Amino acid sequence: MGKIKILLLVLMVVISFSACEKDDICVDGDTPLMIIRFYDNDNPSELKAVPNLRIIGLGQSSTVNTIADRTSLDSVALPLRINEVNTSFIFISDSADEDDLETGNIDTLRFDYSTQEIFISRACGYIANYDDLSETITSDSENWIQNIEIVSPLIKLQDSAHVKIYH
Amino acid sequence: MLRYIISCSLLFSILTSSAQADSLDISPRDSTSFGERYGLRIGVDLSKPIRALLDSDYSGLEFVADYRITNKIYIAAEFGNEEKTSFEALENINDLNRVEIYNYTTSGSYIKLGIDYNTYENWYGMTNSIIFGARYAGSTFSQTLNNYTIYDSNRYWNPNNFAPGSDAPQEFTGLNATWLEFLLGIKVELFANIYLGASVRLAYLFTNTEADTFPNLWIPGFNKVNDNSKFGVGYNYSISYFIPLYRKKAKAKKNENPVEE
DSSP states (O other): OHHHHHHHHHHHHHHHHHTOOOOOOOOSOOOOOEEEEEEOSSSTTSBOOEEEEEEEETTOSSBOTTSOTTEEESEEEEOOOTTSSEEEEEEEETOOEETTEEOSEEEEEEEEEEEEEEEEETTTEEEEEEEEEEEEEEOOTTOSOOEEEESOSOBOOSSSOSEEEEO | OHHHHHHHHHHHHHHHHHHHHHHHOOSOSOSSOOSEEEEEEEEEESHHHHHHHHOTTEEEEEEEEEEEOSSSEEEEEEEEEEEEEEEEEOSSOOSTTOOEEEEEEEEEEEEEEEEEEEOOOOOTTOOOEEEEEEEEEEEEEEEEEEEEEEOOSOOSSOSSSOEEOOOSOEEEEEEEEEEEEEEEEEEEEEETTEEEEEEEEEEEEEEEEOOSSSOOOEETTTEEOOSSOSEEEEEEEEEEEEEEEEEEOOOOOSSSSOOOO
């Protein structure tokens, strides 16, 4: 029986180690952000930064967490609402406060899209991609946004702009 | 840990009871007929019902059988049915506040067919085994995605939680998989014709038919499917009954132990 006992010990060691697993940490993907780049309306191939840009999601009390508030930027990445078919943002150019009142130029943009749920990996589960992106601007007396172009209606990758805004 | 405790207790029961079998088996069992006993051994996996008792998210049953065809070779088979509900949670969060990102139930049946090769040289009248075996196995099953959330590292719109996906369970049916399995095991005769067996198995996934939107993360009989590898691991502890059918003399060995000068 000596041989059997040795084998049993080997089996036990194998079984106790087989219970250990590598930690599952999500590194395989993420729900993408919408990339917007700002261009000069007079010279459409040139990037043009928006001075003191402030962006607030409509319905939120805080500014978006992906950009530094009231800085001069020519490129922003914005999170969309996964459970909804549209997301609106308030874009404020030359943002500043005077007696708690905003003095900058406020434009509101609504983005409509469809959401696709995609299973990425065991550790991440599902993420969302967006498709059929379109935009609507709320017109007012003086929109600082002159023109908007959807470059890529599919939001899957974050390596290039999905939306170009001319101002 | 649970697996370790079960291993220990079963190990001790095997060791103590096999010692008894040794001392009882002094005289040959049958003085009129010589030769090895051949027959059919059928049994059940003990680990699956025990696991089902201890884990409410699991239920399973497996039958095992083997039929001796030569001195060392057995045709062997397992078939069973398993159902398991699993979840995936974010790391670094304790059990109380765990954030489940999805939860699914796999349910289905499997069959494994192959051979066992006994490498153990028994004394006369004993039929213990140390087994190397191979199986070709297949499973048909379904997976139900019970609930899920959409992973999004940006917390602007959903500060406390991930956005929930659809609440309605989605069932993916008609899934199947086949795999090759290699096993290392033992079978010890506890009492006359009653055998206790244990095996560990390494499986290699051969074919895997998945739903378009949800992969097969767990397969009955195969267990967990890894993202980056086709290998799976399994085990069983079986208790079986041997139905003796006939006896056959072992072939005389030629020069097995040549005398050294």
